[in-house]
Amino acid sequence: MFEKVALIGIGLIGSSIAIRARKENLVGTIAVQSRRAETVKKAEELGLGDSYTTDPAEAVKGADLVVLCIPVGAVGAVTEAIAPHLAEGAIVTDVGSVKNAVVTEMAPLLPAHVHFVPGHPIAGTEHSGPEAGFAELFDGRWCILTPPAGTDPAAVEKLAAFWTKLGSSVETMDPRHHDMVLAITSHVPHLIAYNIVGTAAELEEVTESEVMKFAAGGFRDFTRIAASDPTMWRDVFLNNREAVLEMLGRFNEDLTALQRAIRWGDGDALFDLFTRTRAIRRGIIEAGQETADPDFGRHKKS
Numbered sequence: 001m002f003e004k005v006a007l008i009g010i011g012l013i014g015s016s017i018a019i020r021a022r023k024e025n026l027v028g029t030i031a032v033q034s035r036r037a038e039t040v041k042k043a044e045e046l047g048l049g050d051s052y053t054t055d056p057a058e059a060v061k062g063a064d065l066v067v068l069c070i071p072v073g074a075v076g077a078v079t080e081a082i083a084p085h086l087a088e089g090a091i092v093t094d095v096g097s098v099k100n101a102v103v104t105e106m107a108p109l110l111p112a113h114v115h116f117v118p119g120h121p122i123a124g125t126e127h128s129g130p131e132a133g134f135a136e137l138f139d140g141r142w143c144i145l146t147p148p149a150g151t152d153p154a155a156v157e158k159l160a161a162f163w164t165k166l167g168s169s170v171e172t173m174d175p176r177h178h179d180m181v182l183a184i185t186s187h188v189p190h191l192i193a194y195n196i197v198g199t200a201a202e203l204e205e206v207t208e209s210e211v212m213k214f215a216a217g218g219f220r221d222f223t224r225i226a227a228s229d230p231t232m233w234r235d236v237f238l239n240n241r242e243a244v245l246e247m248l249g250r251f252n253e254d255l256t257a258l259q260r261a262i263r264w265g266d267g268d269a270l271f272d273l274f275t276r277t278r279a280i281r282r283g284i285i286e287a288g289q290e291t292a293d294p295d296f297g298r299h300k301k302s
């Protein structure tokens, strides 16, 4: 599908793209770039590409597909560095978990002769780095594209076809709408997990060893999410402030209602909510985004 793909950043997402694109024979050559020499070396040891460099400008030369697989907070500086070296007609995309801030930052820096099609694969794990990637990461998951108005539809279609071959289903969306949807489905859940794990770690009347020992009561499922990459998630919250604060406002109101129900012994209110939430999980399983296996089906892998 592409002669040369440049992967700018080779962590979990970049390496998963590399492995699957190679497996499906979607690209002629893969240029791998990473900021630190040690990451580049690791990627080379893993055989993720055909050329390796720490210089993003060198990686993008002659590439007809450029994928930024770096933290959202880094896209501005990197786009500035690559912009003068982008090939005529290249598709430039990213995989960042926030879209409006990325579009606002990248779009003005890119030359008119490239096609800018921002993207976000809704697939991930709590692991980072080039060793974390695997071919099946995108299987059965969604990838959201947020092309700015006026983007060449052929470029959008070509990138959508690429993601389909990587295993994803593709949907296009307005970047602000994407940020609102992801605030409630991903960003606020991560914040809740970070918060509850932080709270437990600071409790004095329950010792840390007790928290570890009795974690199977529910706590450990939060710790998986709260183990996610600190840089990535710092950048998500700094760059999706509005939508996250809006959703947190709603969350706080609902939490207050739950607090009240517990205080006043309103068992019906609690039972009603827990019944509705159970149905939501069933819906997610039916949508193929989770398995019904006990322990979230994760015990075999982890």
Ligand code: NAP
Residues within 6 Å of the ligand: 008, 009, 010, 011, 012, 013, 014, 033, 034, 035, 036, 037, 039, 040, 069, 070, 071, 072, 073, 074, 078, 095, 096, 097, 098, 120, 121, 122, 123, 124, 125, 126, 127, 128, 129, 130, 132, 229, 232
């Ligand atoms: P990762 O495994 O931590 O890899 C990050 C890559 O970005 C590495 O190559 C790293 O280079 C590079 N990098 C870090 N800081 C940089 C900076 N300031 N300037 C330039 N390069 C920098 O990350 P990931 O999980 O693949 O995530 C990459 C992107 O995908 C993020 O934007 C994230 O929002 C998005 N995303 C992540 C997930 C997920 O679950 N992880 C899911 C969907 C989308 P060095 O190692 O050489 O420093």
